[in-house]
Amino acid sequence: MRRFGLAFNQYFEKWMFLIIPCSLLAGFFMASELQYFIGAVPYLFAFVTFTMAVGCGMKQLKASAGRPGLIILVFILAHMISPIVAYAAGILTFGADSPYVIGLVLFAIIPLGVSSVLWVGMSGGNIPLMLAMVVLDSLLSPFVVPAGIHLFFNSAIEVEAGPIMLDLTIIIVLPTIIGVSLYEWSKGKIADRVKPAAAPLSKLCFVLVVALNAAAIAPYIGQLKQDMLTLVPLTIALVAFCYAIGYFAAAKLKDKGKQITVSYATGMRNISLGIVLALGYFSPLAAVPVVLSILIQQPMATLHHYILQKLNNNKASETTSLHVG
Secondary structure (H helix, E strand, O other): OHHHHHHHHHHHHHOHHHHHHHHHHHHHHOHHHHHHHHHHHHHHHHHHHHHHHOOOOHHHHHHHHOOHHHHHHHHHHHHHHHHHHHHHHHHHHHOOOOHHHHHHHHHHHOOEOOOHHHHHHHHOOOHHHHHHHHHHHHHHHHHHHHHHHHHHHOOOOOOOHHHHHHHHHHHHHHHHHHHHHHHHHOOOOHHHHHHHHHHHHHHHHHHHHHHHHHHHHHHHHHHHHOOHHHHHHHHHHHHHHHHHHHHHHOHHHOOHHHHHHHHHHHHOEOHHHHHHHHHHHOOHHHHHHHHHHHHHHHHHHHHHHHHHHHHHHHHHHHHHHHHHO
16 A cells, blocks of 8 residues: 555656646536535645645744745745736736736735645655745735735725635644644654655645636636737746746755745745635736636646756756766
8 A cells, every 4th residue: 555655646746747737627627517516625725735744843844934034035026026027017918907917916916825835845845934935925915915906006905814814724724733743743753654645645635626726717717718819928928937036036045945945936826815806806807817827827837847857857967977977
């Protein structure tokens, strides 16, 4: 059983670049059947977070939370520079009065994506640091999101803190507390014991999350027909920029794990919250770039993971050649 679980996990990660797009397509084509299970997304995410947290101790989390400089860098890149770029690109492409501009900016302002924790874990990043940043950024979101929207569009919106805090507690806080507590109780031994079962299950949970999110946005796909030829490339470029800015900004750290973590932190957003805000406070067209970013964000994360693995393998080969030489 142990060998099967580890082999499955390795096989899954190898073919992630195909599995994630297929999950998105399955979600769209089976939207009517999957609609009933969309409410399970927070709990599926919670298990993914638990699987990541069970390999972290209090010492690691404290060390990660004690790096304010790195966390501030991520917040500046994700919630200041990225929204400015999105705003400028939107205005230059569609004009200042276009609702698409709001959607592009909204994508950049919303909190860091919870799924980034899984990608950071698979790509060799710093899981405790990513967990700390997701929690802090989500806690600040009821203040950051309204302030950002008001700054760019002079529109006052109120984001209810209660639902965000509840989702945050279910998805991040409780699973992290349980996982870290088990790590401390077992003196770090539990991670290796549960990995053969927990790792493949967490991957399956993540596939379900992707499919269920696709099912949730399926009713809005009809709105994507307008301006697709312009909006799709622009959204792809914006999402790619968010990944790239984090990767290159953290290059000076000379720490591959932190660089990977920062790149995923700046690249991924909590798109579910973005759709709720776009549809609740703005024109439905404002939700179109946010919906598009869902379609693009996970495949882009897969591509980013593939590129990171290639870069790491190439560097490892160069190092080996130098030693041999």
